[in-house]
Amino acid sequence: MIAIYKKELRAYFHSIIGYLFIAFFLFFIGLYFYINNVYSGYANFSYSLYGIRYFFTLLIPMVTMRIMAEENRQKTDQLLLTSPISLERIIIGKYVAVLTVFAIVMTISGIYPLVLSKYGDVNLVSSYTAILAFFFMGAAYLAIGLFISAMTESQALAAIITFAVVLITTLSSTLGQVLPTDNFTAVKVFLLFVLLLAIITYVMMHNLTFSILVGLLGSGIVGGLYLIKPSVYDGSVVKFFDWLTISTRFDSFVYEVFDLSAIVYYLSVICIFVFLTIQALKKRRWS
Amino acid sequence: MKLKGLIPCSFRSQKNHIFFHVSSQTVDTIYLVSFWVYGRRNKEFNGLDQKEEKKLIEVKGLVKKYGNHLAVDHLSFTVERGQILGFLGPNGAGKSTTMNMITGYISATEGTVIINGHDIYEEPEEAKKSIGYLPEQPPVYPDMTVREYLYFVAELKKVPKMQRKSMIEEIIGRVRLEEVGHRLIKHLSKGYRQRVGFAQAIIGYPEVIILDEPTVGLDPMQIIEIRDLIRDLAKQHTIILSSHILSEISAVCDTIMIINHGKLVVSDTPEMLAKHQKGTNNLILSIKGDKNTVEEALLALEGIEKIEIKENEETHLIEVSIHQSIDIDVREDVFYALAKHRCPIFEMHTTSVTLEDIFLELTKSEEKDLGDEIEQKTISQDNQGESVVKETEEEELRDDSNL
Numbered sequence: 001m002i003a004i005y006k007k008e009l010r011a012y013f014h015s016i017i018g019y020l021f022i023a024f025f026l027f028f029i030g031l032y033f034y035i036n037n038v039y040s041g042y043a044n045f046s047y048s049l050y051g052i053r054y055f056f057t058l059l060i061p062m063v064t065m066r067i068m069a070e071e072n073r074q075k076t077d078q079l080l081l082t083s084p085i086s087l088e089r090i091i092i093g094k095y096v097a098v099l100t101v102f103a104i105v106m107t108i109s110g111i112y113p114l115v116l117s118k119y120g121d122v123n124l125v126s127s128y129t130a131i132l133a134f135f136f137m138g139a140a141y142l143a144i145g146l147f148i149s150a151m152t153e154s155q156a157l158a159a160i161i162t163f164a165v166v167l168i169t170t171l172s173s174t175l176g177q178v179l180p181t182d183n184f185t186a187v188k189v190f191l192l193f194v195l196l197l198a199i200i201t202y203v204m205m206h207n208l209t210f211s212i213l214v215g216l217l218g219s220g221i222v223g224g225l226y227l228i229k230p231s232v233y234d235g236s237v238v239k240f241f242d243w244l245t246i247s248t249r250f251d252s253f254v255y256e257v258f259d260l261s262a263i264v265y266y267l268s269v270i271c272i273f274v275f276l277t278i279q280a281l282k283k284r285r286w287s
Numbered sequence: 288m289k290l291k292g293l294i295p296c297s298f299r300s301q302k303n304h305i306f307f308h309v310s311s312q313t314v315d316t317i318y319l320v321s322f323w324v325y326g327r328r329n330k331e332f333n334g335l336d337q338k339e340e341k342k343l344i345e346v347k348g349l350v351k352k353y354g355n356h357l358a359v360d361h362l363s364f365t366v367e368r369g370q371i372l373g374f375l376g377p378n379g380a381g382k383s384t385t386m387n388m389i390t391g392y393i394s395a396t397e398g399t400v401i402i403n404g405h406d407i408y409e410e411p412e413e414a415k416k417s418i419g420y421l422p423e424q425p426p427v428y429p430d431m432t433v434r435e436y437l438y439f440v441a442e443l444k445k446v447p448k449m450q451r452k453s454m455i456e457e458i459i460g461r462v463r464l465e466e467v468g469h470r471l472i473k474h475l476s477k478g479y480r481q482r483v484g485f486a487q488a489i490i491g492y493p494e495v496i497i498l499d500e501p502t503v504g505l506d507p508m509q510i511i512e513i514r515d516l517i518r519d520l521a522k523q524h525t526i527i528l529s530s531h532i533l534s535e536i537s538a539v540c541d542t543i544m545i546i547n548h549g550k551l552v553v554s555d556t557p558e559m560l561a562k563h564q565k566g567t568n569n570l571i572l573s574i575k576g577d578k579n580t581v582e583e584a585l586l587a588l589e590g591i592e593k594i595e596i597k598e599n600e601e602t603h604l605i606e607v608s609i610h611q612s613i614d615i616d617v618r619e620d621v622f623y624a625l626a627k628h629r630c631p632i633f634e635m636h637t638t639s640v641t642l643e644d645i646f647l648e649l650t651k652s653e654e655k656d657l658g659d660e661i662e663q664k665t666i667s668q669d670n671q672g673e674s675v676v677k678e679t680e681e682e683e684l685r686d687d688s689n690l
Binding site for chain 2 (some may be wrong): 002003004006007010011014015040076077078079081082083085086090157253285286
């Protein structure tokens with residue numbers, strides 16, 4: 001695991017990617033820090049972090065696209081998978097390496113609250129918990145990026161899909177608020193998601209019967225529930241999109257509230273996607 | 288001795304002498320236990336079956352299906368310690384798939400592989416410790432220097448830290464990478480990259496080295512170098528090598544396995560393979576004379592199994608090809624017999640069947656088995672004499688493949 005970790009870190013810092021990622025991130029943090037904290041004079045550093053959450057859409061694919069896609073393309077996965085090291089350790093080693101790159105950014109950004117405290121009364125505890133929560137949010141996005149990268153051989157494709165997924169999870173709460181709130185719209189939205197799920201399973205597994213089964217079963221459940229008890233869908237769209245939005249969990253940290261459920265949510269996303277990555281790679285060896 | 292109350296000075300020693308602070312009686316028990324463990328180990332070591340000891344890789348009923356396509360079809364074989372096994376087959380015969388399954392890169396639809404007593408699917412990490420694998424495309428990272436890469440592989444293969452440096456330097460010397468050790472792999476030529484792949488496969492000196500088409504895309508000089516390297520490695524390692532080029536396999540391997548359509552066609556030593564083939568020694572003659580007289584004269588001789596006669600229209604000579612049995616040399620008899628009939632011999636030379644011929648014949652007959660049975664029947668009606676020979680030959684081939 002340590003061998004993989006070291007190799008990955010070296011790969012980030014022997015190419016320009018690692019430096020570029022850190023430089024861009026720090027540039028945006030610095031920019032928002034200047035606008036919110038220096039220019040407008042807010043003492044709370046989490047405002048700046050809140051502002052830059054949109055940049056995850058661009059920055060996450062940058063570091064995650066190569067993780068597995070590059071190995072798949074160069075066939076170096078043959079070396080890794082035939083070495084006396086388990087797949088779990090390979091993936092975890094790679095994930096921890098990309099986390100380390102992100103942790104460097106967060107460590108450097110830890111200087112900002114200290115700088116602010118020189119000029120006034122700053123709640124350092126809430127600032128640092130916000131940084132921690134922001135780190136977990138990024139870690140969750142990185143896990144999603146890792147999973148997408150493991151699914152493909154093309155870095156470009158991995159980058160585009162990651163960009164789209166991160167964008168959707170960032171914007172979906174806004175989307176949920178715009179949509180009509182009646183129950184029939186809810187059914188339509190859920191049917192759309194069932195369709196999406198069926199397509200994803202087909203792309204991943206290339207098993208048409210299974211995908212059709214997933215689609216039929218999903219739409220059956222959605223339709224059936226609507227016929228039996230339409231009240232289930234009351235306000236469900238907003239709730240669903242909120243649940244899907246990774247970035248809204250960060251909101252409470254902006255109001256200086258330590259939200260444990262958000263941390264748990266991020267940790268679950270991380271675990272699920274790291275687990276899914278391992279399973280997907282195992283699955284591919286079986287097919 | 289009284290060890291009660293003795294407190295170990297560091298955590299490490301505490302771990303090692305964890306029982307020590309109890310009483311002297313326990314110390315005795317520890318001695319007893321350790322003797323027992325030692326004895327058991329010895330017993331295990333001595334009790335190893337001689338046969339099991341020899342068997343290094345056991346492939347049992349390996350099947351790989353890609354959808355409806357059967358890439359590998361119930362393949363079973365064993366590889367013994369010190370063997371150099373050549374895996375031969377046309378492109379798409381299932382060589383790479385089989386190797387990928389042996390090394391645990393892909394899983395089998397059915398069957399399993401046991402390496403050094405460890406099942407590749409149940410104890411993958413233990414089993415993989417005994418394997419070094421060079422896939423078709425060397426699995427190198429273009430952005431690393433050769434040394435960096437080899438250090439990474441050594442770490443990955445759990446080579447103890449103390450040995451890493453010396454082992455890598457030794458291997459670099461062995462595959463002659465000294466000049467490029469500090470260069471980025473992406474700047475290396477194909478031959479050097481292949482050598483880096485080689486170095487990677489032998490790091491940690493695993494018991495089995497598996498090489499998938501190691502000389503593809505190299506120039507003749509490099510091929511010879513790689514071949515020498517394989518011979519050198521074969522002194523200490525068991526090697527499995529695949530290729531679709533026969534000369535390569537026959538040059539280094541002591542056992543050849545021919546596979547086609549994912550099935551084992553035949554497995555034997557190169558010499559035995561040649562012997563099994565009927566009519567290994569062909570005698571080609573150019574004779575002046577009457578076709579029937581020549582045929583009569585030759586068929587009367589002992590040791591001749593089959594003759595083919597053709598008349599060359601330009602030179603008006605009769606061209607005869609004689610299939611003789613292996614142990615009898617008929618050249619002398621042929622000379623006297625033809626001299627008796629006053630048919631002068633213009634030319635006489637022998638050709639022996641090469642591996643190339645065997646390979647083509649075997650893979651072809653395999654296809655024939657599959658499809659052209661009806662066609663074969665019509666042939667046998669047209670030209671009975673010849674096809675009878677053909678059929679017996681094919682039967683023998685089938686026997687071979689059952690070996």
